[in-house]
Amino acid sequence: xxxxxxxxxxxxxxxxxxxxxxxxxxxxxxxxxxxxxxxxxxxxxxxxxxxxxxxxxxxxxxxxxxxxxxxxxxxxxxxxxxxxxxxxxxxxxxxxxxxxxxxxxxxxxxxxxxxxxxxxxxxxxxxxxxxxxxxxxxxxxxxxxxxxxxxxxxxxxxxxxxxxxxxxxxxxxxxxxxxxxxxxxxxxxxxxx
Amino acid sequence: xxxxxxxxxxxxxxxxxxxxxxxxxxxxxxxxxxxxxxxxxxxxxxxxxxxxxxxxxxxxxxxxxxxxxxxxxxxxxxxxxxxxxxxxxxxxxxxxxxxxxxxxxxxxxxxxxxxxxxxxxxxxxxxxxxxxxxxxxxxxxxxxxxxxxxxxxxxxxxxxxxxxxxxxxxxxxxxxxxxxxxxxxxxxxxxx
Numbered sequence: 001x002x003x004x005x006x007x008x009x010x011x012x013x014x015x016x017x018x019x020x021x022x023x024x025x026x027x028x029x030x031x032x033x034x035x036x037x038x039x040x041x042x043x044x045x046x047x048x049x050x051x052x053x054x055x056x057x058x059x060x061x062x063x064x065x066x067x068x069x070x071x072x073x074x075x076x077x078x079x080x081x082x083x084x085x086x087x088x089x090x091x092x093x094x095x096x097x098x099x100x101x102x103x104x105x106x107x108x109x110x111x112x113x114x115x116x117x118x119x120x121x122x123x124x125x126x127x128x129x130x131x132x133x134x135x136x137x138x139x140x141x142x143x144x145x146x147x148x149x150x151x152x153x154x155x156x157x158x159x160x161x162x163x164x165x166x167x168x169x170x171x172x173x174x175x176x177x178x179x180x181x182x183x184x185x186x187x188x189x190x191x192x193x
Numbered sequence: 194x195x196x197x198x199x200x201x202x203x204x205x206x207x208x209x210x211x212x213x214x215x216x217x218x219x220x221x222x223x224x225x226x227x228x229x230x231x232x233x234x235x236x237x238x239x240x241x242x243x244x245x246x247x248x249x250x251x252x253x254x255x256x257x258x259x260x261x262x263x264x265x266x267x268x269x270x271x272x273x274x275x276x277x278x279x280x281x282x283x284x285x286x287x288x289x290x291x292x293x294x295x296x297x298x299x300x301x302x303x304x305x306x307x308x309x310x311x312x313x314x315x316x317x318x319x320x321x322x323x324x325x326x327x328x329x330x331x332x333x334x335x336x337x338x339x340x341x342x343x344x345x346x347x348x349x350x351x352x353x354x355x356x357x358x359x360x361x362x363x364x365x366x367x368x369x370x371x372x373x374x375x376x377x378x379x380x381x382x383x384x385x
Contacts, residue, residue: 120347122329
């Protein structure tokens, strides 16, 4: 499929036989980005949107991130959903420390990203003060589309093998890009009809 | 309607009711804090008042007043359907000696509300069985809802990460964000 980025990307037809070459790291990242076991650290009202994302209407399992694990030792992706109070900060840090590498962190909503409007004595002003964060999803709460967009950003990041703190890299538009797998797949189907 | 309740209290405890008023039908009595628990017991157990329910108990900080804190209890009679607001003024201007008898033996719901009131304002409820912080952590210093608690003072339990440029990650610098959250009151400047 088109996800395996190499010097050349081409869809292998079902009738075709043969082999594809890629780098091992690319293959590994491709596998990792579609098998994110998530640990939901849900503390506030953003949890409602998180439920919407995981339930069938928006269905995060389309992106290979549906399996929740309520032990941090079995999880790859820590969803920090909602406000983090100073009292919870040690708990969050400890859960993050218990997760095995490789691990990723998503800040779900404004409160987790920067404290939101809780500019006071009780709230941690953004989880990146405690643990490194990979993707920030803005919104109060974010719409499920925004969450899925954030998840796609994270998958892009995993595919690049990028472990730097959250800085959004420029993305190609899948509708116009020529080398994107999904678009190629659609073109291919059209050509078959 | 519950003006009769106010009259009952005034008759029972002459001199203990410092003032009373009725705003839009909400009757309020301001009582002597040393008689706080006795008046509460009378209001609960007297069949004419029978305040079975303690709806809320909190405090208000008036930093320019002496006594400084106003402890407020909202009472409701389930059987009679009337309400009464009871206040008592306690505390020196520096926030010390804010002591008032606990009403926890009368209403179990007072337990957590008095703990919250202690946590947020530092009002000591004498006779409370377990007067600990309830919202903030034990390591927390001071009482955050007092008006002289600095608006931007945080007390993190764990050290923030030591990474370069973290101030540029959210949440922004002290001059950015919501300025109204960090407003300083005039009396706080006077102390400095």
